Amino acid sequence: MNSDFADGLRGSVPILVSTIPFAALFGAVAVGNGQTVAEATLMSAIVFAGASQLVGIELFGHNVPIWVIVLSIFAVNFRHILYSAAIAPFIRHFSGIQKAVSLFLLTDPQFAETLTRGEIGRKVSFAWYFGFASTIYIGWVATTAVGAFFGSMIGDPAAIGIDVLLPIYFMSLVLGFRRRANFLPVVAVSAIVAVVAHRTVGSPWHVTIGALAGVALAALLPPRAPAISGPALGEAGE
Amino acid sequence: MSELFTPYMVLLIFAGAVATYLTRIGGYLLIARLKSVPPRLDAALNAVPAAVLTTLVAPAFFSGGNDVKVAMAVALVVGIRFSAIPLLISGWVAVMAMRYLIG
Numbered sequence: 001m002n003s004d005f006a007d008g009l010r011g012s013v014p015i016l017v018s019t020i021p022f023a024a025l026f027g028a029v030a031v032g033n034g035q036t037v038a039e040a041t042l043m044s045a046i047v048f049a050g051a052s053q054l055v056g057i058e059l060f061g062h063n064v065p066i067w068v069i070v071l072s073i074f075a076v077n078f079r080h081i082l083y084s085a086a087i088a089p090f091i092r093h094f095s096g097i098q099k100a101v102s103l104f105l106l107t108d109p110q111f112a113e114t115l116t117r118g119e120i121g122r123k124v125s126f127a128w129y130f131g132f133a134s135t136i137y138i139g140w141v142a143t144t145a146v147g148a149f150f151g152s153m154i155g156d157p158a159a160i161g162i163d164v165l166l167p168i169y170f171m172s173l174v175l176g177f178r179r180r181a182n183f184l185p186v187v188a189v190s191a192i193v194a195v196v197a198h199r200t201v202g203s204p205w206h207v208t209i210g211a212l213a214g215v216a217l218a219a220l221l222p223p224r225a226p227a228i229s230g231p232a233l234g235e236a237g238e
Numbered sequence: 239m240s241e242l243f244t245p246y247m248v249l250l251i252f253a254g255a256v257a258t259y260l261t262r263i264g265g266y267l268l269i270a271r272l273k274s275v276p277p278r279l280d281a282a283l284n285a286v287p288a289a290v291l292t293t294l295v296a297p298a299f300f301s302g303g304n305d306v307k308v309a310m311a312v313a314l315v316v317g318i319r320f321s322a323i324p325l326l327i328s329g330w331v332a333v334m335a336m337r338y339l340i341g
Binding site: 014017018034035036038039042043046047048049051052053056060066069070071073074077078079080081082083084085086087088091092099100103104106108111112115159161163164165166167168169170171172173174175176177178180181182183186187189190191192193194195198203206207209210211212213214215216217218219220221223 | 241242243244246247248249250251252253254255257258259260261262263264265266268269270277278279280281282283284285286287288289290291292293294295296297298299300301302305306309310313314317318321322323325326329330333334337
């Protein structure tokens with residue numbers, strides 16, 4: 001087996017610790033909100049973005065018009081626009097179809113790991129990227145199906161502490177960025193604005209509003225030495 | 239719930255998938271048209287992940303009960319000193335202890 005591919009497959013195994021309970025939770029919640037097992041599995045397979053899937057399911061349960069649901073899914077996933085922009089220098093050498101596939105598989109951990117790998121100067125090959133994504137994708141889709149199937153057995157997710165895994169998983173991702181420029185001011189502003197927006201505008205808009213506030217602050221603060229550029233554009237290739 | 243798929247739900251899922259894929263290719267398509275990244279845009283992109291992920295964490299803390307607040311505080315302290323796995327385990331242990339031992 002290509003060693004980069006094997007590296008990637010292994011590299012994302014720790015991610016499964018948080019992906020699997022979350023996928024099982026999504027499957028169970030989806031069935032609870034009126035999706036069939038097949039529909040929940042299809043949604044995980046082609047949307048492949050957990051938080052937005054939960055938002056979509058939640059809104060579906062409240063008889064919200066379809067365009068509002070799709071817009072909310074877009075809003076929750078808005079961060080991917082910024083992710084795909086940030087990893088662009090490192091996947092520029094992929095072929096067109098490889099880019100199309102890679103961007104479909106772009107998730108929070110995939111983004112963080114790709115950026116980290118690119119920034120420390122290691123080669124981001126398609127084999128590594130695809131391997132890293134495969135573990136997450138297969139784990140996500142398969143566990144959704146299992147979670148949906150056993151949905152009624154899980155009952156109350158809080159009883160076995162599943163509900164708290166999601167926010168603390170996101171917290172661990174935030175901490176991973178703590179050595180970056182402007183980390184504390186960005187996190188403080190995003191946190192305050194998100195909490196206020198959560199109470200006033202409501203979910204899921206607090207995600208986009210809070211994030212934009214933090215990002216705008218970073219853009220307004222005096223620029224420092226470039227941090228994410230890594231290798232100059234176009235130099236990351238073969 | 240005997241059928242596998244209902245047309246309305248499949249339409250919703252496909253529409254959601256298209257919207258999600260647009261966000262995933264959007265940034266790449268935009269940045270591919272820029273020759274170099276201006277410093278302020280660079281700083282903004284650099285701040286994106288922490289900013290977005292913070293918005294998923296902070297409201298969960300304030301809208302959670304005391305069990306969730308304690309669990310997140312424990313996880314934060316552990317996460318600053320150790321890595322992601324001890325953070326997840328300590329947070330989970332804390333929430334279960336709050337729910338079953340302290341009630």
